[in-house]
Amino acid sequence: MKSLLRFLQQYSVLLLFLVLEVVALYLFFSRNRFQQSGFLTTANAVLGKIGKVEAKAEGYLSLRQENKLLLEENARLHELLATHTIADTLLQATGKTEQTRFVAANVVHWFHRSRQAFLTIDKGSADSVAIGMGVVSNMGIVGVTSAVTEHYSLVMPVISEDFKVNALLKKQGYTGLLCWHGPSEHTADLEDVVQHVEVEVGDTVVTSALSALFTEGINIGTIESVEAVPTEAYYNLKVRLTTDYRRLRSVYVIRQANQKEREQLEKK
Amino acid sequence: MNIAVSNILRFVVVIIVQVVLLNHLHFTPLLTPMLYVWCLLMLPVKLPKWAELLIGFGLGLLMDISTNTLGLQTFSCVLIAFLRPMILRNAVPDWERLLASPTMHEIGWGAYLKTVIPLTFLHHSIVILMQNFSLAGIEYTLANIFLSTIVAVLTMIVCDLFLYRP
Known part of the structure; x- marks a missing residue:
């Protein structure tokens, strides 16, 4: 018991350091839970x-x-x-x-x-x-x-990596998945659009009825660049977002x- | 000025500047200087280590709440608070004579840069790397770290020269 106490006294700073770091890491890795409760966020x-x-x-x-x-x-x-x-x-x-x-x-x-x-x-x-x-x-x-x-x-x-929503190419009537991989806050990616659809720069992208969150036809942006890699089935589409955050x-x-x-x- | 009062004042002003101004820099997302590290770096040299750790934890938590990045800056701040005494003692052999904050006037610019630059760089690296958490776009991440560190260190030097003149 005595030696344990002495040990604790000797390494108390190191122990405190480790405890605080473990608490910080715990907060970091369970951040979604804390954010959803609104506790300890700016929604407070x-x-x-x-x-x-x-x-x-x-x-x-x-x-x-x-x-x-x-x-x-x-x-x-x-x-x-x-x-x-x-x-x-x-x-x-x-x-x-x-x-x-x-x-x-x-x-x-x-x-x-x-x-x-x-x-x-x-x-x-x-x-x-x-x-x-x-x-x-x-x-x-x-x-x-x-x-x-x-x-x-x-x-x-x-413009956050966890956000995904179904989007519709207005002219073509095809839907894709709108994602963001950064770093620009003005552009996002439109994925899962097959290459046999003809897509041009400037085409309008709006929300689709497939999304339960948004009403249909809300502006998302316009196609900024079209890249078709021949060995792949899907386009790499960049979307210029209309919202200026x-x-x-x-x-x-x-x-x-x-x-x-x-x-x-x-x-x- | 009293050591405690000047430290508390520094904390209050820097936190306000960080939350209201620096967290909203509009030029580019690559510039995210975290000036508040300066408060930790300028704590009195003879502060007990446990107090330093707790202050680091509290400051980091406060900053995390203001940016909705719970745990991220807390982790880094505690680490900086833990490492600072060692680095400071290494840079200033006769550290025991120091009474208050290790300002540039007190410890000389060589020792000052030797403590401020590595610790600020480490803090920014950890926060930005943990936040991005992937090797995708590593060039942006590195640019972000270097740019922010340079701006933060320069700001600290300017504040230091301006506030703690002999």
Whole structure:
């Protein structure tokens, strides 16, 4: 017992060092669990608020630009409204369909470092935002919610390696898988498009109906380069993203109609 | 100024600068200087080692929370806090005469660079390598490490020369 105590005393600093490093590594390798709980992330109430103050100060500097974007969006929404009013009255008459809703939110914190990016937005479970909902902006697709607390959520953007979504080549009608391998925050890869489809630079890529997270036809980007390796079945396509994350201020979280039901069915 | 007060002040200012400014550098994703290491490097020389480790852990955790990269910077900060006394004692043979922070004025520029550069480089390497966690795009990773280290070290030197004049 005495020798054990002496040993501990002699190596106490080394032991403390090892314990702290093990704790750090544990946190690192189970980070997804901690992020999903919203505990110890910027989706946390205190840090979210700090981010909010920061975003407010920054927001004033880009008011003019922001105003212009909102006006443009307003105009587009008015157009949409005109075409949809009739369809909606019909839907309401039948009464049974749950409608897709958009929850408006502000970006309060944005973090990007070589291969990891995160947004914190100021809407959470109190506004019925949940994990795994699509997030879009007036520029196009943004990402998916990955952690939710009462008033804040963490969004994993398209430009992170864990993000994947089904995308549609609008002109050709073919779908592929949109992934990101870095390092540019303006381009992503479109995979699984077979080479017999004719793809040109400049073709539009939008979200497909195959994705449970997004409504169909939301802008993703345009084809920036087409590479066809003769020995492979699939193209290497680079997509220029329409969303500029540096200018992102306001976003919408999509609460898909019957999303839970669909997910449960597809899990079976 | 009192040693404790000046250290706490340094921590507060550097953390704010890191979170509000440096974490949002907009030029390129290859430039991610982590200036907060400077706080660990400038801790008083005679601080007990266990306190140094705990401060490293706390600072790393705080930085990780602000960037949603839990455990990453914590790991690196604790390692730096553990290695600093050894490297410092190696660079400054008569370290026992030092009362407060090992500033450039106190230990001379040779010894200063000998402690600051290796530790900052090690910290940036670990954080950026662990974050990328693959050999794909290794050239970007290396560019990221070198660029960020150079900018961080230069900033530290400028702050040091500006704040701790003889």
